[in-house]
Amino acid sequence: MSVSSADAASSTTAPKPTNFGALVFNGMDMLDIWGPLDVFQLNAHTFEMHLELIGVTMDPITTGITDLSISPSRSSFYPKIHPTATINDDLDLDVLLVPGGPGIRAASGLEPLIAFIKKTYPKLQYLLTVCTGASLAARAGVLDGRRATTNKRAWELVRGFGPEVKWVAPARYVVDGNIWSSSGVTSSLDLAYAFVAEIYGKDQSTLIANTMEHTPIAPDEDVFAEIWGVAPTSN
């Protein structure tokens, strides 16, 4: 079976997670965090939840990229994101969200975030990766032996970061124990609605989806693997 539901560790009888953190770094994709965090924010009106945006330092990060091969225009269309905490704070997180984006290709600067994922994962209730954010979790070693997915356009790149990961395609998102991984950018919404349904209840998830006018896509519904030439895997 390529895509399974969550195991007992993430059943609705477990304590509901309260403290959420999301990593932020230069060149990240905006929707990778604001998409799922918006779903969670609507949930937070009802359930007590707290959020930290976690940077290597408190310096604002930019969603822009300096690689001219990717971004040859002279645009300035890159909002800044202001961290609310750093990787050196004692955050007591229940859930960590790891976004992706072109910034994961950076030759240097990501090591502290990868070390943070490695250090933090054993204390988490859940780890969520979005898009190429799975490459950071893979480099932290926490995906080794686990089923996970990632952006289908960046498939080979990300797979190279995690040779011991059981990469799954086609997949909109994958749940393996307490690790939830989504495919490219927008699929993070489907992961988020499934996460809310699993933890806070199906009715709550449907209410938020109907308010935000989103029809959630099933975990095994993925047209993009074929579009980007990703061969079906046996995981």
Place this chain on the structure above:
Amino acid sequence: MSVSSADAASSTTAPKPTNFGALVFNGMDMLDIWGPLDVFQLNAHTFEMHLELIGVTMDPITTGITDLSISPSRSSFYPKIHPTATINDDLDLDVLLVPGGPGIRAASGLEPLIAFIKKTYPKLQYLLTVCTGASLAARAGVLDGRRATTNKRAWELVRGFGPEVKWVAPARYVVDGNIWSSSGVTSSLDLAYAFVAEIYGKDQSTLIANTMEHTPIAPDEDVFAEIWGVAPTSN
């Protein structure tokens, strides 16, 4: 016909818009701006585009709301957004994006933004409204006599702000001349992809959508009007 394509004013032969602005205000919905702006940001790697986040002042705004009837939890899950410009700056905008969110229900404080929309609209190439952001454009009078849509859950509320607007339901998004309006939150992605297709080309829009793993929804494809009991309109 309830939902039409753009008219000549928004054909691909017109000069491509360069200067984009997005309003930000307390209690806005995050995905209302970061969704379409992320689509535009990927476009900005190829085409020269500039973005300003426009507040009444330069003070950071919060996506949180203080109305306990909407948000009874003790959550702190509300990122701040830092404006890069104010409504008093000389911005020379080509495109203005007006997001919505629970903040549009505020009893006061929105008047300066509404006045800004009214003053700015005649100089714009395009006005884009997302979700209940249509209520702010309606209050500015710029939607009078035009076809537009909005969030279906908030339909009656928003309609009350624009008795002279030709509200359209069902509709995922509506284009009337140079005014593009989307339905609830996530529909802003479909509006954004249609906008990129119209201005920058269908192939460019499809490439971005495939990279972000989104299958755009057609303008007349709307299941949420019926879910929220919005009767079909004759506009």
